[in-house]
Amino acid sequence: MNNFGGDWTKSKIEILVEYAKAYLNIMNVYANRYNWKLLYFDGFAGSGEIIRNDETEKEFSDINITIGAARRIIEIENPRAFDEYYFVEKDFENFRELEKNTKKAFPKKKIYATHDDCNKKMLDLSNYLRNPKNKNYRTLAYIDPCGMQVEWRSIECLKGLPVDMWVLVPTGLGVNRLLKNNGQISDAWLERLEKFLGLDKDSIEKYFYKKQENLFGEIVMIKTEDAIKKSAKLYHTRLKSVFEYVSNAFELKNSSNSIMYHLFLTSNNRAALNIANDIVKKYNN
Numbered sequence: 001m002n003n004f005g006g007d008w009t010k011s012k013i014e015i016l017v018e019y020a021k022a023y024l025n026i027m028n029v030y031a032n033r034y035n036w037k038l039l040y041f042d043g044f045a046g047s048g049e050i051i052r053n054d055e056t057e058k059e060f061s062d063i064n065i066t067i068g069a070a071r072r073i074i075e076i077e078n079p080r081a082f083d084e085y086y087f088v089e090k091d092f093e094n095f096r097e098l099e100k101n102t103k104k105a106f107p108k109k110k111i112y113a114t115h116d117d118c119n120k121k122m123l124d125l126s127n128y129l130r131n132p133k134n135k136n137y138r139t140l141a142y143i144d145p146c147g148m149q150v151e152w153r154s155i156e157c158l159k160g161l162p163v164d165m166w167v168l169v170p171t172g173l174g175v176n177r178l179l180k181n182n183g184q185i186s187d188a189w190l191e192r193l194e195k196f197l198g199l200d201k202d203s204i205e206k207y208f209y210k211k212q213e214n215l216f217g218e219i220v221m222i223k224t225e226d227a228i229k230k231s232a233k234l235y236h237t238r239l240k241s242v243f244e245y246v247s248n249a250f251e252l253k254n255s256s257n258s259i260m261y262h263l264f265l266t267s268n269n270r271a272a273l274n275i276a277n278d279i280v281k282k283y284n285n
């Protein structure tokens, strides 16, 4: 596992599918007993069937197509299916394919697909679930961006809700690349980091940089050596301020063994944590 980009693309989906089956197995009992509705929410759904690897993935990939998560999740019938599916995709071409591969391919299922920004739809999801009329909904969310599109406020708005969420964090490919070695980060990149981490400039600098005096008595910034691992640790802590439980991370590495992303499961349910940690351990090995 994990030797090629192709492998981690697949592993990511296998982790999700394995967890979804365990989730549906447990929820099946409660859904019958308490009339719960099981919702699947995918904020970065892609085309739904075929992943055409983007430039980043192509660089590390030995294959360029694989079956997408949306389709894999819709096809789950055992132990039961989800009651409703909600897919979000921002790219119009992908969205048109997504509709074809989800709504149109499974006309008997309750599937919604929307051409929009995930941040907006995460807020809509939170408002929907907070409505007392919808208190019987239980949600499994999958947040699978390729970059730093997810704003911290979109994660934060899910606080206290019955949502289990797999979230892919671009620690190596995103955060680490924006953290310049000399600390001279442009305003645009800083703003991006601030929105992504939900932290201000000073907190980000303090966490990732040391201040040191150089030969000429000037104060210079030195970036921490393990910025990728530190950003995963930081994001884990941030997630823990929103959800009661956050799993260990599945590390997605490129062919040179550098970490590109960390994948976490968040939940307010202890059982979810144990299941996710078991799955993550298996795939990290």
Ligand SMILES: C[S@@+](CC[C@H](N)C(=O)[O-])C[C@H]1O[C@@H](n2cnc3c(N)ncnc32)[C@H](O)[C@@H]1O
Pocket (backbone or CB within 6 Å): 013, 043, 044, 045, 046, 047, 048, 049, 050, 051, 067, 068, 069, 070, 088, 089, 090, 091, 094, 116, 117, 118, 119, 144, 145, 146, 149
């Ligand atoms: C890594 S791919 C998703 C792959 C998909 N989860 C799968 O397994 O088949 C990320 C997708 O998110 C879309 N995207 C990028 N920014 C977005 C945003 N702000 N909101 C929603 N979708 C976005 C991209 O067009 C791309 O199709």
